[in-house]
Amino acid sequence: MNKFARKKFIIKQNKKEKMAKKTLIVVGVIIAVIIILALTAVIVTSAKSAPAVLYIEQGTVKVEHKGQWFDGKDEQELFLNDVVRTGEDSRASIVFYDSIIIREAATTEIKIQKLSTEETSIKQAAGETWNKFENIAGVRQYEVETPNTAATVRGTGFLVRLNSILVGDGSVDVNLLKDGNRIMQRRVSAGEKILADIEKGDLILEKLTDEEKRALAEQIRKDRDTYKRVRLFLVKNDPKIMTAIRMAKLDESRIMEYAEKLDNGEYNEDEIYAKSPIKTENTEKILRLTKKIKAYNRLLNELQAP
Template sequence: MMDFMMKKGWMALLVSFALLAYCGNKEQKAVVEGSAPVARLTITKGDVKVVEGETVRTAAAGQVLTAGQLIRTGAEAMAEIFVKDQGIVRLSANTEFALKRVDAEGVELDQKSGKSTVFLKRLKQDSEFTINTPTSVAAVRGTSFMVDVKSKTESTFALYDGAIEVKNGKGQSVVLDGRGELSVTDKGDISKEAIRPLSKESLEHLKKMAVFQKTQIEEYNSFIDDLKETDAIKMTREEGDVNEQVANIKDRPSSQDNTGKASTTDENMIRRNTEKDPLKIQPQKTFK
C-alpha cells in the first residue's frame, strides 16, 4: 500500500512538472507570436520575390518580413516595405534589398543593387537607421532620400529632406543636410565639395514614388498623413519648377518689339496660376 502511495505521489509530481513545462513553453510561444512584426510588405507589383537562404517565394502584399530575408524585384516591378515605428521603403525594378537587422535599437539594411526610396519618421535619439551598399554606408536620422546602387563600384545618394551621413570604404564621411546628390565609388574620395544639386532624374523619381494610398494598417495611414506635410512631398508642388518655366519663357524668341515686357507678363501669369494651383509637378496616380 505504501509503495502504491509513493508511486502515486511521484506520478503526481511528474505530471505537475510536465504541466509547468507545457505552460512555460506555451507562454513563451505566445510572447513570440504576439511580438510586433518587424516589417511588412504593403505593396507588391509585378515580379517580387522573398528570398531566405535557398528558399525563394513569390511575395504578397501584407506579408510579414523578418531579419535575414532578401526582397528581389524584377523588371517593371516594385515593392513597398513598411517598417513599424520607422517609415516606408519603396523598391524600384531590378532591386535586391535585404533586412539585415530590425530590432528595438533600430534598422540595418543591405542594398545590393537597384533603387530604393526612403520616407522616414523623425527617429528617436537612441534609434538608428542604416543602409549599406557595396561602396558605402548611410546613417540616417529621419529623412527622405533615394539610394541608387548603379554597380558594385558606384552608388548615388539623392537627399530630398532631412540629413544623412555617408561613409565610403576609406572611412571618409560626408553629411548631406540639404537637398543634393552625392556619388560614392569604391576607389574615389568623397567630400562636401562633391555634393551637387538634385538632378532632373532624381526629382522625376521622387514624383513617381511619392504616391500613396491608405491601407487597413492604422499606423501606416497616420504616417502617410504626416508625410504629406514634409518638405520632400511639398517639393513636388513648389515654386522650384515655376522658376524653370520662367527661365524657359525668358529664353524663347519673341516677335514682339518689347520682349522684356512680354516676358514679364508671361512670368506674372505663371506665378499667379501657380499660387492658385501649386501642383505644377503632378504626382503620378498609379505605378503603371
C-alpha cells in the same frame, strides 16, 4: 414693407447668415475630428503589426528565408536576414515598425541586416530604393548599405543607387566604403546628391538636377498620397464615422474638400487636436502625421519651384 418690418427682416437674415457660418465651422471641425479618429484607427491597428511587412505592388517578388527562395506574398511578414528581390517588371514596398517605408524598383535586391527599434538596417546589393523614415513608432536609427556607401539617417527621404544617394528632405550621413571599411563621411542635405568615386576614394557633393528633383518629388508625392488614401478608405468603411457624416449631411466630395483644406493649412491642426475627444499617445502621433502631410506639400512646392 414698412421701415420697422424691413429692419426686422434684415436682422433675421443676418442671424441666419451667422448661424450658417457657425454651422459650417462646426461641420468643418466635425470632419477634422472624424479624420483624426480615422487616423487613430490606423495607428492603433499599425501598433499591432509585424516589425517588417512586404507589400507587392506589381509582378512577382522573390523572398529568401533561411537559405530558401520562394515567391513572396502580399502583406507577408519578413524577418531578420531575409532577402527581397524584385524582377524586371516588379515593384515592392517594405514597411518597418510603421516608421520606415522602402520602395524597391525593378531588379533590386535588399537584405534585412538589423531589425529592432534601436536600429534597423538593410544591405542593398543591386537596383534602386526609395527610403522614407518617419520616427513615428520610436525607431532611433536607420541605415542603408550598398557595396560602396552606407547612409545613416534619423528622419528623412532619400533615393539610393549603388554609387549615388539623392536626398529629398532632411539630411543623410554618407560613408564611403572600401573593403568593407568606412574611410570617409559627408553629410548630404535636401536638394543635394552625393556620388561615390571609388577610384579616387572620394565622395563628391552636387546639387540635384531638375530631372532628379522631379523624380524625388514623385516619390514624396506617393508618400503623402498614401496617408490620404488610407484616411479616405477608413472614413468610408467605418460605420461609426459614416453615421457621423450622415448626421452632418455630407457627401464624399464634401469630405474630400475638408480634408484638402486641412492638409493645405486652412484649418489649424493644433486647434482641431484640442477639440478632439481623444487625448492619447496615438492622437499625438496623428497630429505629427498631419503636420508631415503639410510639410510634404511645402517640400513639393520647393522641389517644383523654378
